Structure formats: C-alpha cells, structure tokens
Amino acid sequence: MSKMSFEDHHQACNIGLGLGIGGGGGGGGQVKFETPREKPGRQRNNKPSLKFDYDLFSSSPSMSIQATSRLEPSLTLGLLSSDESNYHQVNKVDVSKAASAAAYDQDQSTDEGVPQRQASSPHTVLSSFSNNASVKRERDLGCSEEMEVENKVVSSRVISDEDEEGSGRKKLRLTKEQSALLEESFKEHSTLNPKQKQALAKQLNLRPRQVEVWFQNRRARTKLKQTEVDCEYLKKCCESLTDENRRLHKELQELKALKLAQPLYMQLPAATLTMCPSCERIGNGGVGDIQGSAKNAFGMAGKPHHHFYSSFTTTHSSAAC
DNA sequence: GACACTTGAGCGGTTACCTCA
C-alpha cells in the first residue's frame, strides 16, 4: 500500500479521502462488477457509490469529508470450471466434514446447474446442514478427492493440510512462492471470479477455498491498513485545524481589544502613526484613511495585520506589510 | 518459555439473485 505524504494528503484533503471501502453486501461496502455476465443471475448489482460524509469538527472551522471509494474491487462472476465440481466426494466419514461436504456438494450442484449429489454419501444424513455456515465450512473441508489426486504430485503444503484430518487441524503456511503469486494476483485484481480462483488454485496447488479465503483476508487487511492511514491523516488534519482555529481566535481577541482601545488610538498624535509604504494610506488620507484602514483591518478576518493593527503595535510599518 | 505479531481459517450476518408456489 502506498503511503501518502501529509502534503499529498493535504492536496486531497479538500477533501476527497477514500477510505477504501469496497466489497459486497455484507460489510456494507461496495462492489463494482466489471466482468461479462458469464452466468446470469450470479453477478450482483452495481450499487450506488458509498459515500461517507464526515463532519469532523462541529465547531468552526468545520470540515466535511466526502470519501468515495478509492479501492474499488471488481467482482467478476462466471461459470465454475468443471474442476471445482470434483470436490463433491467425501471419502472420510467425519461428521463435520461430511456435513460440510454435503453442503459443498449442494454448492457445486447449484453452480453447475447439474445435480451431482452422491446418494450414498454421508451427506444425506446431514442434509439439514443447509445454513450458510455449513455450506461455507464445507467448501474448504469437503474437497478431498481432487486434493488427494493432486497431492500425489504436488505441494506438501496441501498434503500436510489434508493429513490433519482426524487429528487437530494444523495451520497451513503458504510458501513464499505461493504468497508471492497471490500478491501478484491481488495487485491485478482484488477479487477473483470463479475461473480465476480455480486457475490460481490449480497453479498454487491449493484448494479454491483457500485462495478465496486468502483474498478475503487480504482485502480485509488492506482495508484495515488504509483505514489506519486515513485515521492518522485525519488526526493530523484535525490538529492542524485546531491550531489554526486557536490562532484565529487569539487574533480575534487581540483585534477586539484593539477596537475597544480605538478612542485612545484616535487621540494619538499623528507623529506616532506610521504609514504603510506599499499603499501609503495614512500618509495621503489622514484620519479618514486611518479609519478606513482600521475598518479594513477589522473587517478582514483573513488579513488582520494590515495597516492599522501593525502600525499601532510596531513602529516598523514596513514589517507589517 | 513468554510475548507480540502475522495470517489462515471459521462463523455469523447482509445483500442480491434465482426458483417456485
């Protein structure tokens, strides 16, 4: 993730902060769909851009931040390759896994549009496991057959994962090569369509579910980091504006005090006044100009030092301008 | 060995779409 400098942020601070919110329905983010509709009815609708309007500072100076999605992952959905449908068989009679497999089986049937259930499998017993969690759980656990085939040739990573069935689950650690490839892929697109997922999984000798989980985690952690960066930046913005606000308040107080002191000022001998060399108002216009200058000074919140104020407080009029 | 951090994975919730009665 690229870090913006404070200056860069400042440029963007007027204020188009992207919080990098992306994603689908669940988390409240937004997903942009860009792929051809390979499978009608599976893609999700474009939703309107999610915008956050922050009114960070209720007191002046106020600041409204409209954050539009900087991170707009695209979700592309397509037909599953036939490979994935091979995950439906469950060879081991492990209740949770079988249940999961059953769910996964349903999953695949749906995806392929062709029923592929194995009536004799333990799934039938557990067919009531139809809730999302079960379905999901099983996409990762119930795909032993293909993996077993693959494992004959492949990475020990997957093998070790499968080996854990029965005993406690051992955590998979991706190899550097696998991580690198996933990273590379993530840079290209932060979401995968089923085909991409399948291809990547095959290339990495991982299960599609593992690739999917990796991408999910990656998106979440990217978003988290971006949020941290944005928070840090907003904090700096806030501090900066608070300082500015404090400074302006102080200046205002001083100007008010001066305004109260104006009668006294008016009694001062002209010799004590100084003239602004750039506009020469006092010199040319006399008292009237002085008043005009004073009025100008008090009227301009942004440039309070001009003419009157500065010349009153210092004998070096040139420094005032 | 204790500890903090990283990271793969599980779970529950949300949303959109599809099918069917």
Added chain:
DNA sequence: AGTGAGGTAACCGCTCAAGTG
C-alpha cells in the same frame, strides 16, 4: 404477470488460534 418465501452465493467483519521471530 406480479409477489413473497426459501435457497444459494458472495461478500464482509469479527474472531480465534497456529506459526513465527
């Protein structure tokens, strides 16, 4: 043809726990 319910898929956030330095 329109509609609501149920199912499914994909995503997210939160969380846990194994692995690592």
